[in-house]
Every structure is written in structure tokens, then in C-alpha cells.
Amino acid sequence: MSLPHPVPRETVASAVASLTMWMKKRTAQTRPNLLADERDDxxxxxxxxxxxxxSSSARPRLLPLPHPVIGHDGASVCVISDDRPKSRSPSASDLLHASKSLHRLPVSDVIPLSTLRTDYRPYESRRRLAASHDLFIADRAIVPLLPRVLGKAFYATKKAPIGVDFSRVGWxxxxxxxxxxxxxxxxxGTCSGIKVGRLDMEEEVIxxxxxxxxxxAVEKVPKKWxxxxxxxxxxxxxxxxxxYQVVPELGMKIEVPEIIGSGEVIDEEGGCWCPWKRGICQCECQEEEE
Known part of the structure; x- marks a missing residue:
């Protein structure tokens, strides 16, 4: 007999229904912020x-989804290409042409590394660039160089480019x-956010x-569940x-003496607290005192 799943599907369905209902009401009442650091849908x-x-890593673990959140027709994907002199990767124009015409990938723009360094030096320009695309993909050879080029405008908002080896035929x-x-x-840290759906998706899809x-995700977490x-x-x-929440473990039960009406503290055998012996006794000390 198989054990029940730690996260029941019914619980997830109820949470998704409540959350999407709230999101739809919020969307109807407010205008979308096109310059927000994160999409609100x-x-x-x-x-x-x-x-x-x-051990922490800036490189993300890929979690395959049955219904892609980003890989759809309306997505905006930007590729950062390696245009250094000794690069073996295709040029920016070739990548854009191959992505759109040959492979029908939702790549809307390709920016060479040199252009990124010269045209996007101000923080505000990098922030606008980060907000203008859903996903950034970069040539794997230049990924280690990008934190200094892109800065916190990308990495603080989880828009860090994902590395792909464009020098290979199967890119x-x-x-x-x-x-x-x-x-x-x-x-x-101990918390991670994983984008699993959009508001325009059906609830069952989410x-x-x-x-x-x-x-x-659990398979990639150390010690798993x-x-x-x-x-x-x-x-x-x-x-x-x-x-899903782990129930806190209950602490050990601490046995405490019982307090009777007169203020004396007695144990289960009827003894009382003796101020002379500093412990529970059977009142012989009181008799001796008398």
C-alpha cells in the first residue's frame, strides 16, 4: 500500500483557486506597473x-514543468551573446535570426556583451532592461562576468541570466x-521562490x-523531505x-508538584516541601520542630 503524498492535490487546488480569485480581483482594481521589478501575475x-x-550557488536548478510558465508565444526572452574576439559562438544577428526563423523560439532581442557594457552602465538603464523581459539567457562562457556588468538590478530581482552553451550545435x-x-x-537562506504559474493559465494547469x-524541487534539496x-x-x-507544513515536535512533559489550597506543595505520595531540608519530605521535620 502506497503512502499518501505529503502534499495532497486537493489542498493545492484549493490554494490555487483562492489565490487566483484574489489576483483577479486585484488586477481589476489596479493598473499593472510595467516598470515593477517582478510581474504581478x-x-x-x-x-x-x-x-x-x-553550499550555495548562483546557478539555478532546472525544474521541468508540464506547462511552461515562460516558454509561450507571449513571452519575452532576451539573449546576451558572447562577442569577444576569441568567441566560438554565433553573432548576435545570427542568433536572433536562427531563434526566430529556424527554431521558432520566443527570443525577442539579442544583446552582445560589448553593448551591455557600454550602453547599460547606468543603474536605471539596467533596471529598465531587467523589467522589459521575462527571462534572460546568456552564453555560458560569459556567465561568470555578468554579475559585475549587470549588478543587483538583475540579481536582486532574480533575473540573473541562465547559461546556455551557444557554441554547440544543439543549443x-x-x-x-x-x-x-x-x-x-x-x-x-532557507527560503526560495519558484515561479509555477501565470494568472492567465487554467487552475488545473497551475x-x-x-x-x-x-x-x-524536493529531489534537489539536501536530505529531501x-x-x-x-x-x-x-x-x-x-x-x-x-x-505543507511540518508539525512542530512536542517537548517532553515536565512533571510538576501539585499545589494544594493551603499553599503547600505536595507530591503524589503526600509529602510536602520542607524549607529545612529544601526538598519533599513526609513532614517528620515539622513534627520534630513542634
């Missing part, structure tokens, strides 16, 4: 761990794999993604709805 799976991972399949995945970052992301403290679903600015 995303459903996020929040993973809380018991312990901080021993389109690498891009498709990235587009079909959610990203799990295990860094210096539920499918949540269930798949939970399974994939033993290290998972809680799972929540939330929007960018909503409350977090719990779908």
Missing part, C-alpha cells in the same frame, strides 16, 4: 527549508529546456505545475497560503 511556490544548504534544445523549466535557487515543481519545513503558494504581494 505570477503564482510562486515558496519553499522553506529546515537548514541552510551547506536550441538547451534553450527549449530552459524555457520549459522553473528555477530553484539554493543560496544562503495545479499540475505545482505538483511537478514540488516533486522536482527531511529538510523541508513548509511549502506555500503566493503572488508577488499576497499572503502565503500553506500547502
Amino acid at each position: 505570477l503564482v510562486v511556490l515558496q519553499l522553506s527549508l529546515r537548514r541552510i544548504p551547506a 536550441p534544445e538547451q534553450v527549449r529546456k530552459v524555457l520549459g523549466s522553473a528555477f530553484l535557487y539554493l543560496r544562503s 495545479v499540475d505545475n505545482v505538483m511537478a515543481a514540488v516533486e522536482e 527531511a529538510n523541508v519545513r513548509a511549502l506555500h503558494l503566493k503572488a508577488v504581494d499576497s499572503v502565503a497560503l500553506p500547502i
Whole structure:
């Protein structure tokens, strides 16, 4: 007999229904902020761990989803190409042409590394660039150089580019794999946010993604379920709805003496607290005192 899943699908479905209802009401009442650091129509799976991972990494773990959140026709993907003299990767124009015409990938722009260094030096320009695309993909050879070039405008908002080896013939399949995945970052904290859905998706589709992301994420967490403290679903600015929580372990029961009406403290055998012996006795000391 198989054990029940730690996260029941019914619980996830209820949380998704409540969250999307709240998001639709919020969308109807407020205008979208096009310059916001994060899209406000995303459903996020929040993973809380018991312990901080021993080794942190800026490179995300890819979590394949049955229904891609980013890899759709309306997505905006930007590629940062390697145009250094000794690079073996295609040029920016070749990458853009191949992505759109040959492989039908939702790549809307390709920016060479040299252009990124010269045209996007001000912080505000980098912030606008980060907000203008859903996902950034970079040539794997230049990924170590990008933190200094892009700064916190990208890395603080989880828009850090995902590395792909464009020097290989099979780079389109690498891009498709990235587009079909959610990203799990295990860094210096115990909480990670995983984008698992959009407001324009059907509720059952989001539920499918949540269930798949939970399974994939737990497999990549050190000690797996033993290290998972809680799972929540939330929007960018909503409350977090719990779908899994570890019940705190109850402490040991402490036996305390019973207090009787006169103020004496007695134990189960009828003894009382003796101020002379500083302990429980059978009142011989009181008789001796008398």
C-alpha cells in the first residue's frame, strides 16, 4: 500500500483557486506597473527549508514543468551573446535570426556583451532592461562576468541570466529546456521562490505545475523531505497560503508538584516541601520542630 503524498492535490487546488480569485480581483482594481521589478501575475511556490544548504550557488536548478510558465508565444526572452574576439559562438544577428526563423523560439532581442557594457552602465538603464523581459539567457562562457556588468538590478530581482552553451550545435534544445523549466535557487537562506504559474493559465494547469515543481524541487534539496519545513503558494504581494507544513515536535512533559489550597506543595505520595531540608519530605521535620 502506497503512502499518501505529503502534499495532497486537493489542498493545492484549493490554494490555487483562492489565490487566483484574489489576483483577479486585484488586477481589476489596479493598473499593472510595467516598470515593477517582478510581474504581478505570477503564482510562486515558496519553499522553506529546515537548514541552510551547506553550499550555495548562483546557478539555478532546472525544474521541468508540464506547462511552461515562460516558454509561450507571449513571452519575452532576451539573449546576451558572447562577442569577444576569441568567441566560438554565433553573432548576435545570427542568433536572433536562427531563434526566430529556424527554431521558432520566443527570443525577442539579442544583446552582445560589448553593448551591455557600454550602453547599460547606468543603474536605471539596467533596471529598465531587467523589467522589459521575462527571462534572460546568456552564453555560458560569459556567465561568470555578468554579475559585475549587470549588478543587483538583475540579481536582486532574480533575473540573473541562465547559461546556455551557444557554441554547440544543439543549443536550441538547451534553450527549449530552459524555457520549459522553473528555477530553484539554493543560496544562503532557507527560503526560495519558484515561479509555477501565470494568472492567465487554467487552475488545473497551475495545479499540475505545482505538483511537478514540488516533486522536482524536493529531489534537489539536501536530505529531501527531511529538510523541508513548509511549502506555500503566493503572488508577488499576497499572503502565503500553506500547502505543507511540518508539525512542530512536542517537548517532553515536565512533571510538576501539585499545589494544594493551603499553599503547600505536595507530591503524589503526600509529602510536602520542607524549607529545612529544601526538598519533599513526609513532614517528620515539622513534627520534630513542634
